[in-house]
Amino acid sequence: MLATIAAATSDVLVIGGTGLMGAPTAARLLEAGRRVVIMSRGKTQGQGTNGRRPTTPAGAEMLLCDRDDEDAFVAALCSPDCPRVIVDFTAMKPSQVQSVRRAHEKLPLAHYIFVSTNMAYPGGVERMDVSATDGRIAEKSARLGSASEAPCNYGGNKLKCEALLHRYAAAAPPLRSTVVRPPAVVGAGCDPRHKKLQRLWHEKLQRLVLGLPPLPETKACPPAERPGRRFRVACADDVAQVIARVVDRPPPPTHASAQRQDGGASEAYEAFNVASGGPQGYDLDDYVAALAAALGRPVPEVPEAPEMRNYEKQGVLDTTRAEEELGFVPTQMSEWMAATVAWHAPLLDGCS
Structure with missing residues (x-):
C-alpha cells in the first residue's frame, strides 16, 4: 500500500526558490497564506552565487538539499513534513524528473509543477531558435512524441522531461503535473554570473542604451533564423502569477481521462505558456525604445550584430489558454521594464 499524503496540500515546496x-x-x-518551503543548495552554489540574489521572502522555510544527490533528494521529498505540492525551477534533465517520480511512488505528491521553456518547441530543440514559427506558438505545438530523438541540449532535455511527465500522468500511481513554458525571463533578480557567458541579453541592450561598449563575446552567436521577427519575453512576476494560479487550480476529478488539446494523456497533465506584453509581441526596436524611456535616454539605433538580437529567437508565445483558464493577465512592457532597469543599474554603474 502506498503511504497517504501527510502534509497539507496548501503547503508548497519551491525547488529553486531563491532565483529570478x-x-x-x-x-x-506566501501572500496567499500558504506555507512555503524553499529547497536550495545554499549560498555556495546555485543562482546568485557570484552576484546579488533576489531577496528571500520573509516567512519562507529553508530546506538545504542538493538534488543531484538523488538518495538525499528523494528522502527529503518523502519526509512527512515536506509539502506534497512542488514547484520545480531547477530540473534540467530527465533523471531529475525520474527522481521526483521515485519520491511520488514512496509518498504520493498532490501536484508537480515543472518549469520548462519555449525552447521545447520546434526550432528551440534543434537551434535554440523558434523564430521560424509563423504566428503565435500554442501549447499543442510541443512534439512530445519526438522527445526520444531530441538532442541532449537545454531545449531537448526539457522536452524529454515533459514527455516523462506526460507518461507519468497515465501511469500508476498517476502523477498530476502541470508544465509552465516561459520564453527568456527578465526582471529584478537576473543572475549577474551570466555576464561572463554573455547570456544576459537585457544587460547587453542596457549597455547599448547607456552608450557603453559591448563586452567581448566568448562564443559565436548565430543570427535568428528569421531576423526582425516579433517576440515576447516574460517578466519574472508574470511567471510567478501563472504558477500561483496553477497552484490554486482545483484537482481534476479522479475519473477524468479525456484527451486534452495540448496533447496531454489525461486531465492529470496540462501545459501553459506564460509571456508578458500584448499578444502580438514586440520587435527589438520597441524593446530598446522602452528600455531607453525607462533610463531617460535617447533611443539608439539597434545594431545588426547577431549577439545583440537574441530576443528575436524567442518567438511569440500564445498565452490565450492561461488567460482564459487561469485568469492570467500579462504585464505590459512599460510596467516591468523600470524594475528590470533598476536591478541592472548597479551592475553597470561605472562600467566602461
Missing part, C-alpha cells in the same frame, strides 16, 4: 523566478513565486504563495 523562484523568489517572486514564493512571495506570491
Whole structure:
C-alpha cells in the first residue's frame, strides 16, 4: 500500500526558490497564506552565487538539499513534513524528473509543477531558435512524441522531461503535473554570473542604451533564423502569477481521462505558456525604445550584430489558454521594464 499524503496540500515546496523566478513565486504563495518551503543548495552554489540574489521572502522555510544527490533528494521529498505540492525551477534533465517520480511512488505528491521553456518547441530543440514559427506558438505545438530523438541540449532535455511527465500522468500511481513554458525571463533578480557567458541579453541592450561598449563575446552567436521577427519575453512576476494560479487550480476529478488539446494523456497533465506584453509581441526596436524611456535616454539605433538580437529567437508565445483558464493577465512592457532597469543599474554603474 502506498503511504497517504501527510502534509497539507496548501503547503508548497519551491525547488529553486531563491532565483529570478523562484523568489517572486514564493512571495506570491506566501501572500496567499500558504506555507512555503524553499529547497536550495545554499549560498555556495546555485543562482546568485557570484552576484546579488533576489531577496528571500520573509516567512519562507529553508530546506538545504542538493538534488543531484538523488538518495538525499528523494528522502527529503518523502519526509512527512515536506509539502506534497512542488514547484520545480531547477530540473534540467530527465533523471531529475525520474527522481521526483521515485519520491511520488514512496509518498504520493498532490501536484508537480515543472518549469520548462519555449525552447521545447520546434526550432528551440534543434537551434535554440523558434523564430521560424509563423504566428503565435500554442501549447499543442510541443512534439512530445519526438522527445526520444531530441538532442541532449537545454531545449531537448526539457522536452524529454515533459514527455516523462506526460507518461507519468497515465501511469500508476498517476502523477498530476502541470508544465509552465516561459520564453527568456527578465526582471529584478537576473543572475549577474551570466555576464561572463554573455547570456544576459537585457544587460547587453542596457549597455547599448547607456552608450557603453559591448563586452567581448566568448562564443559565436548565430543570427535568428528569421531576423526582425516579433517576440515576447516574460517578466519574472508574470511567471510567478501563472504558477500561483496553477497552484490554486482545483484537482481534476479522479475519473477524468479525456484527451486534452495540448496533447496531454489525461486531465492529470496540462501545459501553459506564460509571456508578458500584448499578444502580438514586440520587435527589438520597441524593446530598446522602452528600455531607453525607462533610463531617460535617447533611443539608439539597434545594431545588426547577431549577439545583440537574441530576443528575436524567442518567438511569440500564445498565452490565450492561461488567460482564459487561469485568469492570467500579462504585464505590459512599460510596467516591468523600470524594475528590470533598476536591478541592472548597479551592475553597470561605472562600467566602461
